[in-house]
Amino acid sequence: MDILNRSILFGGKAIVSALDITDTARRAREIHGFSVAAARAFGKALTLAAFMSAGFKDLGNKLTVILDGDGAGGRMVFAGREGAKVRGYMEHPDCLAERPDAKVSEVVGKDGTLAVIKDFGLKEPYNGYSRLVNGSIDADFAFYFTQSEQLPSAVATGVKFDGDGGIAAAGGVIVQPMPGCTDEILVMLEDIVRDFTDMDERIAAYTPQQIIDDRFGHFEKSDLAPVYPAYECDCSRERVAAAIKLLGNAEAESMICEAGKIEVGCDFCGKKYIFDADDVRKIFG
Numbered sequence: 649m650d651i652l653n654r655s656i657l658f659g660g661k662a663i664v665s666a667l668d669i670t671d672t673a674r675r676a677r678e679i680h681g682f683s684v685a686a687a688r689a690f691g692k693a694l695t696l697a698a699f700m701s702a703g704f705k706d707l708g709n710k711l712t713v714i715l716d717g718d719g720a721g722g723r724m725v726f727a728g729r730e731g732a733k734v735r736g737y738m739e740h741p742d743c744l745a746e747r748p749d750a751k752v753s754e755v756v757g758k759d760g761t762l763a764v765i766k767d768f769g770l771k772e773p774y775n776g777y778s779r780l781v782n783g784s785i786d787a788d789f790a791f792y793f794t795q796s797e798q799l800p801s802a803v804a805t806g807v808k809f810d811g812d813g814g815i816a817a818a819g820g821v822i823v824q825p826m827p828g829c830t831d832e833i834l835v836m837l838e839d840i841v842r843d844f845t846d847m848d849e850r851i852a853a854y855t856p857q858q859i860i861d862d863r864f865g866h867f868e869k870s871d872l873a874p875v876y877p878a879y880e881c882d883c884s885r886e887r888v889a890a891a892i893k894l895l896g897n898a899e900a901e902s903m904i905c906e907a908g909k910i911e912v913g914c915d916f917c918g919k920k921y922i923f924d925a926d927d928v929r930k931i932f933g
């Protein structure tokens with residue numbers, strides 16, 4: 649089972665999070681049929697989407713992350729909600745299939761943007777935005793946290809593959825400052841995370857708690873309750889019906905005339921919803 653462990657360091661001056669999202673990344677690949685290169689980039693960003701939505705407490709809070717670079721994978725979209733329940737898709741899931749060792753930045757691209765929308769059910773959602781640094785995902789998100797959320801962060805994520813190209817492990821470590829954090833503490837923590845160049849190997853060999861205990865255990869530390877990330881889509885026939893209603897009766901009728909039905913596929917989970925003439929009449933009835 650996937651898990652996210654978090655520990656407060658130095659009596660509340662910083663927080664370290666470590667995630668194992670292996671099952672979540674496998675589920676995403678099962679749905680989307682990612683190439684190895686695509687699965688690597690997607691799994692790294694999915695780790696960060698799970699991390700970002702883990703802090704959501706209330707039902708209905710929604711995270712959207714759009715990684716839009718000029719790489720072979722095209723646009724990646726992630727959505728999350730409380731408890732690190734995430735989903736996502738990529739424009740070109742089979743990109744670089746002939747090159748399993750392609751760099752993450754070849755999938756993501758080096759030029760582009762990272763946009764984050766956090767909807768807390770208030771009038772205006774929070775919108776954050778930054779330019780990509782180098783398409784490595786770790787540096788791009790670290791820069792986003794620093795610039796857009798004013799949280800200078802250290803990020804290391806990784807996806808490990810077995811000999812057959814299957815996902816053996818996926819996850820990562822994120823360190824963020826909390827109020828009262830000094831530059832000294834931050835530099836020390838960043839140095840530790842900078843050491844995690846082998847995050848793919850590390851997440852395959854150790855549990856998130858072991859990674860935290862091993863590298864951060866000698867600091868004053870208190871562990872928080874774990875969170876259990878999972879790939880979950882909350883699409884439903886009712887939601888698709890509501891979307892059809894927004895199209896308006898005339899537009900819906902003309903689609904029925906043309907194709908005899910309205911077929912809507914969910915980008916996140918691949919589920920197909922089909923509405924025939926009767927169904928459409930009921931929506932507008």
Ligand SMILES: [Zn+2]
Nearest residue numbers: 881883914917
């Ligand atoms: Zn769905």
